[in-house]
Amino acid sequence: MPDSTEQVALRRCAHAMADAARAAILPLFRTALVSDNKDLAGFDPVTEADRGAERAMRDVLARLRPDDAILGEEYGETGGTSGMQWVLDPIDGTRAFISGTPTWGVLISVRNAGGPLFGLIDQPYVGERFEGGFGLSEMTGPRGTVPLAVSGVARLDEATILTTFPEVGTEAEGEGFRRVARRCQLARYGMDCYAYALLAAGHVDLVVEAGLSAYDVQAPIAVIEAAGGRVTDWQGRPAHEGGRVLAAATEDLHAQALDILSAV
Incomplete structure (x- = not known):
């Protein structure tokens, strides 16, 4: 450091x-x-x-x-x-x-x-x-x-989830997102990097995306983690280089979404 x-x-x-x-x-x-x-x-x-x-x-x-x-x-x-x-x-x-x-x-x-x-x-x-x-x-x-501070939402059925494109990525990745979204209270689309900013500010609870590059995620990772959130790939590994990204407000919420996405 x-x-x-x-x-x-x-x-x-x-x-x-x-x-x-x-x-x-x-x-x-x-x-x-x-x-x-x-x-x-x-x-x-x-x-x-x-x-x-x-x-x-x-x-x-x-x-x-x-x-x-x-x-x-x-x-x-x-x-x-x-x-x-x-x-x-x-x-x-x-x-x-x-x-x-x-x-x-x-x-x-x-x-x-x-x-x-x-x-x-x-x-x-x-x-x-x-x-x-x-x-x-x-x-x-x-x-x-x-x-900035993430929300305290810890359950999928109380969460708001965002992604940029409804199709998300491949057909399988899109279905993975939809499986999580069906469990959530509200799903919204089209926010690009602003979705991650809203998560760090505590207004939304999950962002799930795929097909990203390092320059798409490095800044959001830093901002969200500083605000108390968690960002990984869909296997729970570091997402620094992009790919499939799961950003969550809380550890419990991250674990529930990861349980679904890790099977994709």
């Missing part, structure tokens, strides 16, 4: 990147922005807002943390010598972004060999920033700064 001076420097750098990403993205939100398709077999859009935000964040790192490594969705991996790596998703939820819905976000995290140490989930349009790690767990938004 970095010492206290290094923790302050890392946190300040993360916030500087989030500010730079906001400045790059907001002028382009809800405009006639053209998107390109990164997946010829389906639809995986990318826009100049995605690319511009990652360039802006990398510029901050070049100035403040030139020895750190970087993994970004749009520009890939850059090596470093410090033992720290920044994991960046300039717009998590580009489909939401091009649809004008404010459920996308900027994901920023820093990790060492043991996993994510600190993360930010930033929603520039509504002005909310969720952070977790280094002893901090808080959200700053229109109502000021408030602590």
